[in-house]
Structure formats: C-alpha cells, structure tokens
Amino acid sequence: MSTFKDKIDLTRLPRHIAIIMDGNGRWAKERGYDRIFGHQNGVTSVREVTEAAAETGIQYLTLYAFSTENWARPQQEVNALMELLVDTIENETPTLNKNNVRLKAIGDLSRLPEGAGIKLQRCIAETSKNNGLTLVLALSYSSRWEINNAIKLLCNDVKSSKISINDISDETISNYLTTREIPDPDLMIRTSGEIRISNFLLWQIAYTELYFTNTHWPDFRKENFYEAIVDYQSRERRFGK
Ligand code: IPE
Ligand code: IPE
Numbered sequence: 001m002s003t004f005k006d007k008i009d010l011t012r013l014p015r016h017i018a019i020i021m022d023g024n025g026r027w028a029k030e031r032g033y034d035r036i037f038g039h040q041n042g043v044t045s046v047r048e049v050t051e052a053a054a055e056t057g058i059q060y061l062t063l064y065a066f067s068t069e070n071w072a073r074p075q076q077e078v079n080a081l082m083e084l085l086v087d088t089i090e091n092e093t094p095t096l097n098k099n100n101v102r103l104k105a106i107g108d109l110s111r112l113p114e115g116a117g118i119k120l121q122r123c124i125a126e127t128s129k130n131n132g133l134t135l136v137l138a139l140s141y142s143s144r145w146e147i148n149n150a151i152k153l154l155c156n157d158v159k160s161s162k163i164s165i166n167d168i169s170d171e172t173i174s175n176y177l178t179t180r181e182i183p184d185p186d187l188m189i190r191t192s193g194e195i196r197i198s199n200f201l202l203w204q205i206a207y208t209e210l211y212f213t214n215t216h217w218p219d220f221r222k223e224n225f226y227e228a229i230v231d232y233q234s235r236e237r238r239f240g241k
C-alpha cells in the first residue's frame, strides 16, 4: 500500500514545522463527551506527530498547546489542561530521551502554576543534551505578548546604550523574541477547519507555507502529518523573488 510517507522527498524536508493543534473540544462534543476528553485524546496525536517528525528527520516541531487567550477559558478547563500538561511531560520524558528529542518551551511561562513550571523546566534540563528533533511547546504563548516583550527588552538595551537605534535590523528583532535560536517555520499546519492564525508566530511566518485541514486534532495521525509534508513539497516558494 502506497502511503504519503513513501511520497516524501527526504532531500527537501521542511526544517521547521509548526502546528496549531485545534478542535479537541469539538471532537469530544461530537461524541457526546466533555471538552476535556478531547484534550486527553489530543495527547495521543502529540505523541504520534512527535514520533513521526523524529523518524522523518524534521529538525524543529513547534506545537501551540496553550495561548495567552486560553487563560480566559473556564477555570475547570484551564486546570485540566495544566494537569494534563504536567502529567504528559513527566510521563514522556523517558520516551523523549529514547528518541533523542530535546524539549524547549516558548511563551509567558511565568504565568504557569508553580508545579507545572518546575516539571517543565526539569524535562527541558533532562533532554537538553539530545541532538535529534527539537520539540518546542508554545505554552501561555501569543505572538503579540512575545512582540510586546521583545520591544520592552530592546528599549531597555537602547536606553543602556547596549545597542544603537540605527543598528536594529530584522535579525536584531528576531533575537529578542522567545524563538531566538529557532529558525522560522517552513510549514504551519492548523487542524479542525478554522482558517486563521490565532496569535501564533506572527513575525516568524512571514514566508511560511500554510496548510489547513478539517481533521480535528485528536484524529490527527502520522499519515495526516506526512500528507501535509507532501503538500508542502508540491509548492514553489518564491520569497518575493
Ligand atoms: C485546541 O482545541 C486545544 C487548545 C486550544 C488548548 P480547542 O480546545 O480549541 O477545541 P475547539 O477548537 O473548541 O474544538
Ligand atoms: C488556538 O486555538 C490556540 C491553540 C491551539 C493552543 P483556539 O481554539 O484558542 O483559537 P480560536 O479561539 O479558535 O481563534
């Protein structure tokens, strides 16, 4: 049986894939369950896609797990998501190490509950020597928060004469974002049918290829991931030239 995996050209892989993991709530509601059941099932998709990315040789995978706007959801859902996050990170650390995956996190991590923050930092430290896939979790992340934060840091450095205004280049700005050291995404995937970016990596996606699918996140499997890569490889990236 021919699969999308066989159609991938391994010499032209996207270096960085970012995913807006959407549709957990709708997936659960359609089955008569509480939204939280959808989040729980979304963990399987995270595991599958991380494994697929590592096996294929993708260098960076960024997953939008929780936005700054998501803090405004009902407290019960926020708590459940935080708990799920902590449990998953703890349980998956040995697998990440086995697969040579290094974990990173971007976002306003100071807003995470203390226990979640500690466990997250522990997993980051314990996987920091791995040099295969870099898995970036966007947690309490939004692009406007990130850009606002970068401007504050940059203004401070101008004020203390660490940098002069005339030297501020696009590269300088990139270096003040939480994604410094991470290349811009080549491909961004959003599941569950919404055609919007929802405050994700606005600066970084200037020339990213966008891919939207109706599949809800808890149904997203390796083949769906490979299909997106094959679609990406059919496109001509011109970068304005
Ligand atoms: C994505 O699923 C997960 C998070 C945003 C945390 P949603 O919870 O947004 O599910 P829908 O989009 O309402 O179906
Ligand atoms: C975007 O999904 C955030 C994450 C996937 C973590 P949302 O469900 O929060 O976005 P909107 O409300 O549909 O724009």
Ligand code: MG
Residues within 6 Å of the ligand: 022, 023, 024
């Ligand atoms: Mg949603």
